[in-house]
Structure formats: C-alpha cells, structure tokens
C-alpha cells in the first residue's frame with residue numbers, strides 16, 4: 695500500500711483496462727492541429743506513468759514529460775516503466791502536489807491526467823480550471839468513474855452501488871472528493887469551458903476473476919462504512935453470492951467511465 699492508499703498492484707492491473715477503454719481521437723485531433731517540434735506535457739497524479747506509457751508512441755514528435763505524483767512509493771515503482779536514455783522522449787517524475795507544481799512551473803502545451811478528477815476536491819478542480827483558463831492549456835482527463843453494472847443484474851445492486859459511490863465522496867484528510875458529483879461539476883462549467891465527454895467503460899469479463907474479486911473487495915470495504923448497521927447482513931449475503939458467481943465464471947462487471955477533453959471555450963477568448 696502506498697502513502698496515498700493506491701496499491702502498486704492495483705495500478706498495474708488496471709493499466710490494460712484503461713488502455714482498452716481510452717478515447718484517443720480528441721487528443722489525436724489536437725496533435726494534428728497543433729504541430730510542435732517538442733511537446734511539453736504534464737501528467738497530474740501520474741501513478742505508475744500510465745499516461746506516458748500509453749501516449750508516448752502515439753505522439754508524432756519530440757516530447758518532454760513531467761510526471762507529477764505526490765506519492766514517493768508509486769514514483770519508485772513507476773521509474774521501472776521509464777526509458778533510460780531516449781533523447782527524443784525525455785521524461786521525469788516530480789514528487790509533490792500538482793497544485794504546488796503547476797503554480798511554480800512554466801505552463802506546458804498539454805495537461806493529462808488519468809483516473810484523477812473524481813478523487814479531487816472541488817477546490818482542486820477550481821484551481822485546475824483557473825489554470826486552464828489563465829494559460830489556455832487543454833486537459834485530457836481520462837477514465838473518470840461513472841457507475842457500475844453487474845451482469846446478470848439483481849435489484850439489490852443499485853443501493854449497494856449508490857453506497858459505494860457515496861463512500862467515494864466521504865470526507866478525507868485532503869477534503870471531500872468529488873466522486874460522482876464530478877458529472878454535475880463539469881456540467882456547470884460548460885459555456886466558458888468546452889467539455890467533451892466520451893465513454894470509456896471497462897468490460898471486465900467472467901474469465902478475469904482476479905479483477906472481478908478486486909472490484910467486489912473495494913465494495914466490501916467501502917459499502918459497510920456508509921450503510922446503516924442493520925443492512926450489513928443483507929449486503930454480506932449479496933457479496934457472498936456475487937463472489938460465488940465469480941468463482942463459477944457467471945458474473946461480469948461493466949465499470950462506466952468517461953474521458954473528458956476540457957478547454958477554455960474559444961468564443962470567450964478576448
């Protein structure tokens with residue numbers, strides 16, 4: 695477990711699901727419309743360098759990446775994924791809070807973040823939006839949580855998924871994470887900002903029991919913290935039933951996400 699609570703193994707396991715789910719056209723179109731000899735890119739909450747790994751071969755020229763990550767444990771593990779000597783693609787981690795980093799460094803050409811926005815507080819989001827506004831830098835924020843579906847479905851799924859989502863928005867030492875409220879937040883900024891959302895769901899098939907168990911395990915920890923105590927036995931029963939379905943190869947789960955391409959709206963440029 696890392697200092698921020700993200701397990702190295704979880705970030706490794708999710709990489710391929712993210713890679714399959716990502717929508718690439720918004721950024722590819724932007725790259726084509728904004729040719730540069732060197733692209734300067736900041737990745738916020740970089741974890742194990744997932745954005746770098748996914749994008750560097752898809753960007754058609756030299757690149758200079760800063761991977762901003764607050765957690766030194768993840769940085770140590772993430773360094774294994776970086777090229778040693780590549781003059782064309784330069785990349786380094788910067789340890790610290792992305793808010794402080796952005797405040798003290800020259801703006802890049804492009805901001806990326808993967809699986810970050812829904813864990814931010816409203817205050818951090820406002821900072822980020824002010825930054826996009828001031829520096830007119832686009833942000834591709836991929837893989838933002840947007841719900842979960844079990845197949846086959848049960849009527850009990852819905853309240854437990856709601857409890858899981860309420861848990862995402864609990865108050866933590868850093869504040870209250872936006873969680874599902876990110877949807878509403880992004881809707882309110884439409885107009886001054888252009889926010890284009892593309893679905894990027896994970897399809898976790900019945901033959902990946904490890905990933906299915908991991909999702910159920912996240913729920914096993916989160917849901918009881920939110921559900922009234924008298925509902926715990928029914929939740930436990932549901933959980934055991936879902937686990938038995940995973941063991942029998944009879945459950946698949948869809949985790950809905952969306953990728954958000956966020957820019958200052960051109961019609962507001964002075």
Ligand SMILES: C[S@@+](CC[C@H](N)C(=O)[O-])C[C@H]1O[C@@H](n2cnc3c(N)ncnc32)[C@H](O)[C@@H]1O
Nearest residue numbers: 698705739740741744763764765791792808809
């Ligand atoms: C859900 S993980 C995603 C990691 C990575 N982007 C990926 O796709 O695998 C969120 C990451 O954001 C980092 N993080 C959270 N708040 C941060 C902050 N204020 N500044 C820098 N990193 C932060 C966490 O330590 C964690 O690595």
